[in-house]
Structure formats: C-alpha cells, structure tokens
Amino acid sequence: MGQKREEIWRAFKDAFPHTIPIMLGYVLMGIAFGILLQKAGYGFVWAFFMAVFIYAGAMQFVAVGLLAGGVDIWSTFVLSLMVNARQIFYAIGMLGTFNKMGKKLPYMIHSLTDETFALLNLKKPSCGVDCNYFMFFIAFLNHIYWIIGCVLGALIGSSIVFDTRGIDFIMTAVFVVIFIEQWKCNTNHIPAMIGIFCSLICLILFGSENFLLPALCLITLILSFLKRKLG
Numbered sequence: 001m002g003q004k005r006e007e008i009w010r011a012f013k014d015a016f017p018h019t020i021p022i023m024l025g026y027v028l029m030g031i032a033f034g035i036l037l038q039k040a041g042y043g044f045v046w047a048f049f050m051a052v053f054i055y056a057g058a059m060q061f062v063a064v065g066l067l068a069g070g071v072d073i074w075s076t077f078v079l080s081l082m083v084n085a086r087q088i089f090y091a092i093g094m095l096g097t098f099n100k101m102g103k104k105l106p107y108m109i110h111s112l113t114d115e116t117f118a119l120l121n122l123k124k125p126s127c128g129v130d131c132n133y134f135m136f137f138i139a140f141l142n143h144i145y146w147i148i149g150c151v152l153g154a155l156i157g158s159s160i161v162f163d164t165r166g167i168d169f170i171m172t173a174v175f176v177v178i179f180i181e182q183w184k185c186n187t188n189h190i191p192a193m194i195g196i197f198c199s200l201i202c203l204i205l206f207g208s209e210n211f212l213l214p215a216l217c218l219i220t221l222i223l224s225f226l227k228r229k230l231g
Contacts (some may be wrong), residue, residue, distance in 0.1 A: 007130055011137055015135075027152070031073070034152060034153020041160065044158070046154070047150040051149075052147060055146060060150075091112060093121075094117070116139050118181075121182070191223060198218045
C-alpha cells in the first residue's frame, strides 16, 4: 500500500509542473465564465455543476446565452454537438492510450479538453513515473483548475460590479499560448502548417460560423494520409 501511494505521489509531482500554464489560463478563463454566468442570473452552484459535468469552456460560454435566452433543448443539443465536435477527433487519437487506463478510462474521456489533449501529447513522464497516473493527474489537475475558476468567478460576480465586455477573449489567448508552446517544442512544423492552411481554406469557403467542423475533418484526413511520412 505504501509503495502504491509513493507511486501515485511521484506521478502527481511529475505532472503538476506541466499543468501550471494551464492553471493560469483555466483559472482566469473560469473566472470570466463565472462572472458572465452570475451576471446572467445564475449563482456559484450552477457554476460548480457546469464546471464538473459539462467541462467544456466554449460550450459553457455559449450556454450562458442559451440559459438567458430560453433556447429549446433540440437547438441546445445541436449547438453543443457543433461546438464540441472537435472532441471526437481528439478521442479517436487517444483511443489506443486510454484503453490501457482501466477504471480511469471514463474520467479520461470526460476530461479530454483542448489543453489537456495538447499536454498529453506534448509531455512525457520522467523515468520511473507511472505513465497512466501521470496522464490522469494532468487531466485531473486541469479539471480542478477549471472548477476553482468558475466558482471563484461566480462569487466575484455576485459581489463586484464592473464592465464584462471582452472578458471572454481569455479563451482565445489560451489557445494561442498552447499553439506557440507546441510549435516551440516540436521540430516538425508540417502538422501545424497543415492545420493553419486547412483552417484558412475552410474559413474562406464556409465562413467564421461554420468553418470549424469541415476544417477538422480535412485536417484529420490529410494527417491520416501523411501519418507514415510525418512519423
């Protein structure tokens, strides 16, 4: 039992430093969401449960408008699918890895966000550290940061009055930081260039409202075709 605890603690200590950039972004982004949710008339209890069970930054921001506007269930379902469709592609890419994680599998699927996906592919455990626990703690810590940020934001929103315009730009900033980190840590920039090119083409063809899903499909097809060449 003692050896198992030591193994888990070692994985936690190894994973935590890698999540610090995400912690800064998630807490700030969660605060932004919590404030907007509070301003829409929903308190910290809503913020907590949405952070725990929905755990989808973009969709949670969209949900603020849906809740305030009384949108019907079907429209909410379709919009949720469109906003979070990219998670399907993340999951496909992680199937082989997650299948080895036993009882942790359901939570790993639930906690697979953009940033967590990036870290799981970018960072590797130190020598002697259990890989499954290492990945679990990256996902778990990121989730905790998001929960803390959302609840804190709702509490702040209930006690401080200020202009919230532009506050949701934090999400964009986090995505840019993740992209730059991946670019700096990888010598092969072809996948990133393919992603940029496909996104721009689909943005031109389908517009800013509808380009994401076609872009993801195109990127997946091209990268799958070039998988062996890209290594």
